[in-house]
């Protein structure tokens with residue numbers, strides 16, 4: 341295999357399906373089937389789940405940002421539970437770790453424990469982002485990927501690649517098969533939070549952006565197929 345260990349970042353939006361809000365269990369199921377296929381290749385799989393399908397910090401108009409971000413982090417834990425339930429149902433052994441302590445329902449994030457789970461062939465789901473307000477789960481993904489020595493981040497999106505402008509609005513948008521971290525930062529391409537991109541750059545973690553609308557794409561990337569965009 342091309343990789344030994346990867347971290348898959350799944351945005352909250354990805355599991356919302358067409359209505360863009362909440363959790364669509366059919367969509368969640370098909371994503372989890374894609375994860376199971378990837379798991380069966382023998383590659384270690386960790387997942388960071390977002391929360392934008394339920395709440396984002398910037399949704400709060402009147403409340404203070406920190407409180408609103410705390411709500412967003414709790415949303416990622418709701419999604420983490422849903423993801424875990426679905427993977428369990430498919431017979432995939434999982435552990436859910438949260439960066440905010442929630443003892444009754446999940447493990448607290450401890451790096452060495454997470455690595456041990458991966459070594460024991462469990463899929464580790466990280467919820468709660470970085471555990472700090474003013475960050476995003478993209479940055480959480482970059483952080484956890486660095487901590488567990490992941491060989492790559494698989495960035496699951498609703499778009500199929502990085503473009504220089506929105507392909508839905510601009511039919512001439514340029515599609516990138518490969519792009520450097522520097523170009524993403526300089527051109528301010530909004531494919532991933534810029535803090536996350538610079539963290540990946542510092543730690544030399546390649547990012548493979550692909551469309552999660554086809555969940556088999558996960559296993560295709562693990563098999564070395566060149567789909568989507570590689571950021572390195």
Ligand code: UDP
Pocket residue numbers: 350351352353389390391392393395396397398408409410411412413414415416468469470471472473474475476477478480
């Ligand atoms: N969040 C946060 N700190 C983190 C991760 C997330 O405060 O380390 C909050 C933030 O308000 C964010 C929300 O949780 O808007 C949901 O996360 P995110 O927007 O990254 O989810 P996604 O877009 O991936 O669904």
